[in-house]
Amino acid sequence: MNPPTGRRKKEPHVGIFWLAGGKLLIDITPLSKAEPYGDHLIHPRSHLEAWALFQQNGIAPEDVEYEEPPRGRVIYNTKTLRFTPFADMCVHRDPNVVRKIMAAMNLPAETATDEDSHYRCAACLKNRID
Numbered sequence: 001m002n003p004p005t006g007r008r009k010k011e012p013h014v015g016i017f018w019l020a021g022g023k024l025l026i027d028i029t030p031l032s033k034a035e036p037y038g039d040h041l042i043h044p045r046s047h048l049e050a051w052a053l054f055q056q057n058g059i060a061p062e063d064v065e066y067e068e069p070p071r072g073r074v075i076y077n078t079k080t081l082r083f084t085p086f087a088d089m090c091v092h093r094d095p096n097v098v099r100k101i102m103a104a105m106n107l108p109a110e111t112a113t114d115e116d117s118h119y120r121c122a123a124c125l126k127n128r129i130d
Contacts, residue, residue, distance in 0.1 A: 012083060013105040014076050015043040016050055019091055020069040021061065025054055026104050031076055041076040074105055085113045 010097070015028030024120065027050040034041035045053075051066030060066075072087025091097055098113060 010106045012076075012107055013043075014041055014074050015105060016045065016047050016071065016073045016084070017087075017101055018047075018051070018069045018071045019047075019088075019094075020059070020064065020067075022101055024104075025060060026101070027054075028105055030080065036078075037075075039077060039079045041078060044072070047071055047073075072101075072128055074101070074107065075099060081109045083107050085111065087113060 011030045011032060013028040013030055014034045015026060017024060017026045017027075026070050028043055029035075029043045031041060035044045036042075047066050051060055054060035055062050070088035070090035072085060072091055074083055074085045083105075085098075085101060085105075087098075087101075092102075092113060101107075102109075102111060
């Protein structure tokens with residue numbers, strides 16, 4: 001039996017995101033249309049490709065490279081049946097941003113975020129201690 005109209009649960013998404021100039025930029029794909037990548041389902045577009053599209057459409061600043069702002073990715077593990085948002089520490093520091101990402105991608109409340117050394121913004125790289 002289907003739930004009444006308006007109460008149907010929205011489909012979760014995978015995707016990529018940035019926190020650029022205090023603005024959250026997100027490029028997402030419904031889980032049912034995500035691409036397989038090993039044991040995961042992922043968003044088909046790369047950060048580089050999506051940033052170029054955002055720049056062409058005037059959404060992202062033209063004078064900023066895609067790896068400069070804090071960024072991240074949400075993937076779905078087909079073995080554990082869990083979503084994982086990987087993100088720059090600058091994203092993790094702001095619980096409001098994390099909540100906005102989770103809401104925009106319609107992720108389950110129990111979704112836990114994780115850091116990934118791949119996602120380091122220009123500020124984090126500049127301040128890193130070796």
